[in-house]
Amino acid sequence: MSEVRVRIAPSPTGPLHVGHARTALFNWLFARKSEGKFLLRIEDTDRERSKPEFEQDIVSGLQWLGLYWDEPIVYQSQRLNLYQREAKRLLDMGKAYPCFCSPEELDERRKAMLGRGIAPKYDRRCRHLSQAQRERLIRERPYVLRFAMPLEGEVIFQDIVRGEIRFANRELDDFVLVKSDGFPAYNFACVVDDHDMGITHVLRGEDHISNTPRQLHLYAALGCQPPQFAHLPLLLGSDRTKLSSRHGATSLSEYRKMGILPQAMVNFLALLGWYPKGQKEVMGLDEIIAQFDLSDVRPSGAIFDLEKLLWMNGHYLRQLPTERLAQMLVPYFARQGWMHDPPNRDERDYLMQVTPLVQERMRTLGEAVDLADFFYREPERYDPKAVKWLVKEGVADLLFELSNRLELLTDFGSGQVEATVRRLAAERDVKAAEVIHPTRAAVTGRTEGPSLFHLMAVLGKERCVGRLRKAVRLIQGGALGAAP
RNA sequence: GGCCCCGUCGUCUAGCUCGGCCUAGGACACCGGCCUUUCAAGCCGGAGAUCACGGGUUCAAAUCCCGUCGGGGCCA
Numbered sequence: 001m002s003e004v005r006v007r008i009a010p011s012p013t014g015p016l017h018v019g020h021a022r023t024a025l026f027n028w029l030f031a032r033k034s035e036g037k038f039l040l041r042i043e044d045t046d047r048e049r050s051k052p053e054f055e056q057d058i059v060s061g062l063q064w065l066g067l068y069w070d071e072p073i074v075y076q077s078q079r080l081n082l083y084q085r086e087a088k089r090l091l092d093m094g095k096a097y098p099c100f101c102s103p104e105e106l107d108e109r110r111k112a113m114l115g116r117g118i119a120p121k122y123d124r125r126c127r128h129l130s131q132a133q134r135e136r137l138i139r140e141r142p143y144v145l146r147f148a149m150p151l152e153g154e155v156i157f158q159d160i161v162r163g164e165i166r167f168a169n170r171e172l173d174d175f176v177l178v179k180s181d182g183f184p185a186y187n188f189a190c191v192v193d194d195h196d197m198g199i200t201h202v203l204r205g206e207d208h209i210s211n212t213p214r215q216l217h218l219y220a221a222l223g224c225q226p227p228q229f230a231h232l233p234l235l236l237g238s239d240r241t242k243l244s245s246r247h248g249a250t251s252l253s254e255y256r257k258m259g260i261l262p263q264a265m266v267n268f269l270a271l272l273g274w275y276p277k278g279q280k281e282v283m284g285l286d287e288i289i290a291q292f293d294l295s296d297v298r299p300s301g302a303i304f305d306l307e308k309l310l311w312m313n314g315h316y317l318r319q320l321p322t323e324r325l326a327q328m329l330v331p332y333f334a335r336q337g338w339m340h341d342p343p344n345r346d347e348r349d350y351l352m353q354v355t356p357l358v359q360e361r362m363r364t365l366g367e368a369v370d371l372a373d374f375f376y377r378e379p380e381r382y383d384p385k386a387v388k389w390l391v392k393e394g395v396a397d398l399l400f401e402l403s404n405r406l407e408l409l410t411d412f413g414s415g416q417v418e419a420t421v422r423r424l425a426a427e428r429d430v431k432a433a434e435v436i437h438p439t440r441a442a443v444t445g446r447t448e449g450p451s452l453f454h455l456m457a458v459l460g461k462e463r464c465v466g467r468l469r470k471a472v473r474l475i476q477g478g479a480l481g482a483a484p
Numbered sequence: 485g486g487c488c489c490c491g492u493c494g495u496c497u498a499g500c501u502c503g504g505c506c507u508a509g510g511a512c513a514c515c516g517g518c519c520u521u522u523c524a525a526g527c528c529g530g531a532g533a534u535c536a537c538g539g540g541u542u543c544a545a546a547u548c549c550c551g552u553c554g555g556g557g558c559c560a
Contacts (some may be wrong), residue, residue, distance in 0.1 A: 110560070119486045121558060162489070171487055209488060210558040233490080240555065268496095271511085275497055279510045298497080303554065305495050308512040318525070361524045372525095421521090428500090436521040448523030 004036025005200050010192065012045040012054035016061035017249035018304065019205060019235040020245055021270045026232055027203050028067045036200070040069040041193060044077045045183045061252040066285060067260050074197060076189055081186040085191050086222065087145055087177055096177055098134055098143040099126040120175040122146070128433035136442070147188075147218065150188040156211040160201075160230035161297045167213040175214055187211055191218040192228060203230045203294070206301070207242070211480040230294055233273045234301045242305050255309075259332065259365025264313040272302040279282035282315060314363040326355040329368055336369055338376040350375075353458045370448070375459065378467060379445025386441035387480050395438045396475040398428065402439060403468035406461060414457040417464075421453070442471035 003240060006027040010020050015415040031038035038063070044050040052324070090096035099122075101109075110120040121260070137143070149172050158168040177188040189210075191297065209231050210225070219226035237247030249255060255265060266285060276283065276291045277297075282283065283291070329351065334341035343351060346356065388396065405420050406412075421439065425432045440452050443464055449455065456464050474480050 032511090101512090114485080114560085121486095159489095163490075183524050193489095205557095206489065207557055213488095231489085234557070235526060236556080238513060243555075275510095277497075277498095279509055302497090303495060305512070310495065312511055314525085337504085359525095391525075395513085431521095433521055440522065446522090 002200065003072045004031060004034040004099045005039065005198050006031050006036065007039040007041050007197060007199050007202060008056050008195070009043050010043040011046060011049075012050040012051060012058060013046055015057040015253055017243075017250050018252055018255070018269070019250075020058075021061060021065060021447060022235060022272060023203065023232060024206055025065065025266060025269050026274070026297070029289055030201065030203060030294050031070075032289045033292050036455070037070040037261060038067070039074065040195060040338075041197065042076065043075040043186075043189065044075055047077075047183075050077075057251070057253055061256070063265055064252075065254060075273050076193065077209055079181070079196075082101075082196060083178065083189055083192055084182070086367070087184070087188070090147070090177065090221060091145065092362055095143050095148050095279070097127055097129075097148055097174075098138060099146045099176075100129075100137045100141045100143045101126060101173075102141075109402070118437055118455050118483045122175075124174055124469075127174060142154065142180040144176045144180050146174040147177050147221070149174050149214075153217050157216060157226075157229060158210060159209075160203075161233075161350060162231060162299050165209065165212070167210075169213075169217075172213055172217070174405070185216065188215050189214050191222065193415070195219070195222065195224045198226050205230060206231045206234045206299075207480075208460065219301060230297070231299075232297060233299055233427075235272060236301045238302045238303060240301065240303065247304070248306065257366075258310065260313050261316045261365075264316045267316075268312050270306070273297050278310065282312070310363040317362055317365075318359060320359075322352060322359070324353050325359055326351045328365055329372075331366055332369055333372070335378070336376065338482055350458075357455060357458065361450070371400065374444040374449075378463075378470070379443075382441060382445045382471075382480070383447060383448040384447055389438045389441040389447070390471060391480050395437070396472050398424070398430075398435060398440055399438060399468050399475075400472045402435065403465045403472070406468070407465050409461060412457060412461040412464075414451075414453040417456045419451040439468070444469045 008020065008024045008036070010016065018224050020278070020302050024331050028038045030036075036425075042055055042058070044055070049460050059073075063217050084366075085095065090169045091098075101122075109123060113120045139184060150169045152169055154166050154168045155172075156164060175187060176185045178184055193199075212229055216226055235243040237243045237248075244248055249258070252265070256262075263284060267281075267283060267288070267394075270283075270288050270292075271281060274292070274296055276288075277296075278291075320478075326348075330339065330341050330343060333351070339347040339351065354372050355377045357375075358368050360370055402421065402424055403423060406417065409420065421435050425435045428435075436452055437447070439456075440449065441454075443456060443459065459467075
């Protein structure tokens, strides 16, 4: 048994789609598991739509996920000679033929067939041209090269995830091998390359099933051994149709930008169509490799459930050492103008105090911006729920007194702050919560968030006292509205 | 329209190959409790799938066979 070689072959006509990322992951896992090679081929034969920035997005996306390829990237645009040579071979063997029908003619005939209720397929008229006719037309008209599909029989193959799949040859038409501009069409380039690259297993999306019989015929015509196929279930949107931009973010880089961790993305993606033997779902790449088995992949489509991704991301976020998390937060906070990137010493120290207080609550790095907002900006307004606490009877007086006592503190640690708050509550004979809630409202503008005493200790005496007094002024000035 | 694929809780899925251990297991989401100054997190508990439907085969079917329906993909 020769070495396993797999590949992914994205076209740089758009950013890396999460579906492709999932396909890449399964290919990579399969390669690692079988100690084979994982290769990357860029299918950039569409000159109009291929863009260097998309190629960059694909490359950096794979790197971000940790899915490194084992040999230099193969570019289709640099192998035109190879396709030409193989096309000529097929032509010489009579397994391909030039077709002179123009797109307009084809379109007209297609419509006519549709009108008569027939499946629109190429009518093969150029297949029956004589050698003399061909030689004449070749000089006069542009042409494409078509595959001379066998008219009878069927193609059968064993799909690793689906079992036997068969197609009747009569359903297949004489598809285009080489376009009129001399560039190879998808199926042709794909087969030539896969063979040339020594690909042993093709793991790709289910949407390629119908390409497989055509490709199988090509392998046969070219006289080479086809690889084994495994068609992975499609990634679906919430309406069970193929995941597309209608469903929200589809490109990997969008998830990266919102602050999804690569380990969470990889773990989540691995669970779409595959499941570990045990019941442990949270696992790192190494563990996934150890457990991965292609024959365990399920054939049915899987909905991309953002909620579960967010949960998993939150899980990984909470496991990060404070230092690492803080580092990752820098670009997000810097964008808000809260610090420099890289931060100076003070900004760094402060960030290290803020980070653990938001870590428990965030599901993405991006969410930290909202969660940490009051650490960096004085609240400009208060949540409606916070206002309710502030406008309660006697709260202004309570908060003013608290501000005075806090001001006298020399040590503004969370323990001192807590003692001060609780003592005031006890003296006034109210429950601690009656002081705590309005204080939180005044200091953060919200009703929920990290432990109040810790958060105040991080903010420091000056800011806390200032915010308390500002709230007192607003309450007394009636700016917050009357008590309900 | 033709061909192909798929069909277990709302979602991801275990179980299906080798029928009985399945009164169908886990995870996310949901609901409740504990903890607690709040929200999260964490822990505990709950609800949620007559295994798409209908027929067979069998002592016994989610699991095997046939059919139907539904959804999706590809080709344009």
